[in-house]
Amino acid sequence: QDSFPALEHVMILLNMPNDLMHRKEVDLSNLRGTCIGLSRHRNTMHASQSMPLIFENIKVHYHKAGKTREVPINLTGRMEVKQGSMVCIAGPYSEGRSTLLRIIASATLPDHTQGICFMPSHLRVLHVDSEPIFFKGTLLENLCIDIQNPSDGSLTRVSKILKRLGLITSHKKNIERLLLSKSSNWWDDLAQAECELLNLARALVCNSDLLCIHKPLHVGMETQELVQAVTQACRNFVDERGLEQEPSEIYLRELRTCIITSNKQEAIDAADDVFLVSHKHGISKLEGAASEIEGVIRELSME
Numbered sequence: 001q002d003s004f005p006a007l008e009h010v011m012i013l014l015n016m017p018n019d020l021m022h023r024k025e026v027d028l029s030n031l032r033g034t035c036i037g038l039s040r041h042r043n044t045m046h047a048s049q050s051m052p053l054i055f056e057n058i059k060v061h062y063h064k065a066g067k068t069r070e071v072p073i074n075l076t077g078r079m080e081v082k083q084g085s086m087v088c089i090a091g092p093y094s095e096g097r098s099t100l101l102r103i104i105a106s107a108t109l110p111d112h113t114q115g116i117c118f119m120p121s122h123l124r125v126l127h128v129d130s131e132p133i134f135f136k137g138t139l140l141e142n143l144c145i146d147i148q149n150p151s152d153g154s155l156t157r158v159s160k161i162l163k164r165l166g167l168i169t170s171h172k173k174n175i176e177r178l179l180l181s182k183s184s185n186w187w188d189d190l191a192q193a194e195c196e197l198l199n200l201a202r203a204l205v206c207n208s209d210l211l212c213i214h215k216p217l218h219v220g221m222e223t224q225e226l227v228q229a230v231t232q233a234c235r236n237f238v239d240e241r242g243l244e245q246e247p248s249e250i251y252l253r254e255l256r257t258c259i260i261t262s263n264k265q266e267a268i269d270a271a272d273d274v275f276l277v278s279h280k281h282g283i284s285k286l287e288g289a290a291s292e293i294e295g296v297i298r299e300l301s302m303e
Contacts (some may be wrong), residue, residue, distance in 0.1 A: 005277050022109050028120070029112060034121040046121055049255050050228045053081040053210075057115035058103060069266070073099055075115075077277050077283030083120075083209075084255035086238045088271035090263050090286070096277040097261045098214055102127065104259060105212035123257075124148075126208040130215045132199035139178045139186045143202045152207050155179065160244045164233050165197050166226050195232075204233060210257045218262045231266045234258050 034051065041047035058075040073096035082089050091097050102108035103117065105127030110117050120124065134142045144184075146155035151157070154163055159179065162168045168176045175194070178186045185193055218231055237243050241253040260267060269273055274286045 005138055028117050031121045033118050034299045049083055051120045054118040055079045055242045059111040059114045060203040061111055074279050074282040079283050083257050086271040087259045088267045088274045095279050101212050101261050123209040125210045128203045128213040136184050144206050157244045161201055166229050188193055204243050213260045216260050217262045227266050231270045235270045
């Protein structure tokens, strides 16, 4: 009898609507597109890496009170992302940046009957929210979740990535100690900013083909040095095809792609391509110098 309320909550959760059929249709569409693309080339390795990610004229719906409603954001326009590039999604607050990133990462599913959403089906995609979530386990277990190659989870590699993000320095040794600790309540000793940076570090350790990171320069950025460190880590993840990997094997590894949301000039400078998302323009690719792009974003934010 004491367990009935908890059981009731579980039953409610299990009977909630799910997106399994919708997700299956999206995955099958991506698989068909990938197979068609590969069938046109003899060199399947080159073909798989040259396939772009394409998102065009997207509609997103949600269900409320038994009715289907459209999310009030403008995602008309086209976004084409080359594998092996760093992309910045910029734009005014609350006008579709995070929604577009979630669609790219399949965390939010678009209306598959309208527009184009193509993601090569062989890519491992990881969506990194700005709010960190950890499970009850050691710090090292949390940082090494879902790694595909055991060497990616080595203590040496993990420590080097944490050093890149300024989490381990000559003056900061607490996280280095926690890495060796068996404690499962390690976050009790850390500030929120440190947890947010560990969330980012976990994504870099995971070494997915595509990282979709929401506002990586917004969290824990108390110094310009830290902003530069995070920006450079994202840039190096793309250029080196994964962080802290064997340099001599770079051309044996798959391409790495990183898509972030940010209005900061450092992110715009580091990115290969910048896309603007706004109610006024929908999705548009921005050309020109970083200072000009930042001016466009500032102008839209003031409207």
